[in-house]
Amino acid sequence: MATIGSLPTPPRAPGRVVFLDGQNEMGMVEVSTEMSTAAIYLHGAQVTHFQKRGELPLLFMSQCSRFSEGQPIRGGVPIIFPWFGAREGLGQHGFARIHEWEIKEFAPAPDGSFSLRFCLPECPEASTLPAFTADYTVSVSDYLGLRLTITNRSDTVFNFEDCLHPYFAVGDVTAVSISGLARRTYLDQTAKFALRTEGALPIRIASEVDRIYLNTTDPVEIADPRLGRKILIEKEGSASTVVWNPWVAKSQQMPDFANDEYSRMVCVESGNVAPNEVALSPGETHTLAVRISTQTLA
Ligand code: BG6
Numbered sequence: 303m304a305t306i307g308s309l310p311t312p313p314r315a316p317g318r319v320v321f322l323d324g325q326n327e328m329g330m331v332e333v334s335t336e337m338s339t340a341a342i343y344l345h346g347a348q349v350t351h352f353q354k355r356g357e358l359p360l361l362f363m364s365q366c367s368r369f370s371e372g373q374p375i376r377g378g379v380p381i382i383f384p385w386f387g388a389r390e391g392l393g394q395h396g397f398a399r400i401h402e403w404e405i406k407e408f409a410p411a412p413d414g415s416f417s418l419r420f421c422l423p424e425c426p427e428a429s430t431l432p433a434f435t436a437d438y439t440v441s442v443s444d445y446l447g448l449r450l451t452i453t454n455r456s457d458t459v460f461n462f463e464d465c466l467h468p469y470f471a472v473g474d475v476t477a478v479s480i481s482g483l484a485r486r487t488y489l490d491q492t493a494k495f496a497l498r499t500e501g502a503l504p505i506r507i508a509s510e511v512d513r514i515y516l517n518t519t520d521p522v523e524i525a526d527p528r529l530g531r532k533i534l535i536e537k538e539g540s541a542s543t544v545v546w547n548p549w550v551a552k553s554q555q556m557p558d559f560a561n562d563e564y565s566r567m568v569c570v571e572s573g574n575v576a577p578n579e580v581a582l583s584p585g586e587t588h589t590l591a592v593r594i595s596t597q598t599l600a
Contacts, residue, residue: 325369415443432456465573473528482522
């Protein structure tokens with residue numbers, strides 16, 4: 303595990319970057335700009351906190367999250383790669399979220415925002431896959447920018463799934479409406495991946511929801527009247543959108559999630575999963591980019 307002493311020296315203004323030992327002494331970075339603050343664990347390169355000045359935190363973090371080697375962190379923005387969901391004999395949602403990433407670069411910008419670039423080191427689980435590199439850039443501004451870049455370094459096609467899986471903090475999940483997915487087809491993971499079509503109205507949540515919307519590239523907006531804000535999720539290089547809330551029974555089954563926390567979160571994930579998986583030719587690069595911004599709800 304990287305210690306503070308082994309990390310590069312942080313730059314000076316305009317951003318402030320501090321390396322700390324986080325929970326269970328796991329290495330993390332706190333970024334502070336004039337517009338916002340953020341926290342990123344090296345474990346999974348996982349953003350665990352983002353907050354615009356004058357606003358409530360954007361991201362939900364479970365009070366019961368594990369912070370331990372080989373386990374995902376429950377909340378923030380896990381990176382799902384190189385597969386989504388279950389794989390026989392392999393861990394759910396790939397291995398990128400359970401390995402410690404390396405920091406490669408800091409980049410302060412003249413507008414006061416700050417970017418950090420991480421890279422996934424070689425992982426034993428990747429030994430059966432075509433050779434690849436994975437880079438991840440987090441931009442901390444008056445928005446949160448996330449950019450996952452996969453390059454195929456092998457001489458065969460690399461098929462993979464990727465997904466940036468933000469847990470958004472909401473006031474009351476039953477009061478939010480999610481727009482941008484009207485009339486789109488989705489795989490219903492609560493019904494053995496049945497293919498269904500969304501209705502014309504914004505999505506409301508009143509039971510377990512676990513849907514993979516296919517061929518969806520448009521922005522999605524979460525309107526949260528209880529917290530008085532709108533969350534806008536814009537993306538590039540993403541053909542799938544996943545909407546997830548575990549609701550009551552599943553929350554009770556998750557050891558790293560409190561029974562009532564489902565009411566304060568919703569995941570709207572951007573990626574390329576199921577039939578939208580990426581087939582990357584030798585030498586090619588694929589970038590999945592997500593920009594998350596907020597506005598006061600009028
Ligand atoms: C979502 C999936 O992306 O992640 C759900 O659609 C899954 O099926 C959820 O339950 C959480 O997964 P995990 O592995 O972090 O518990």
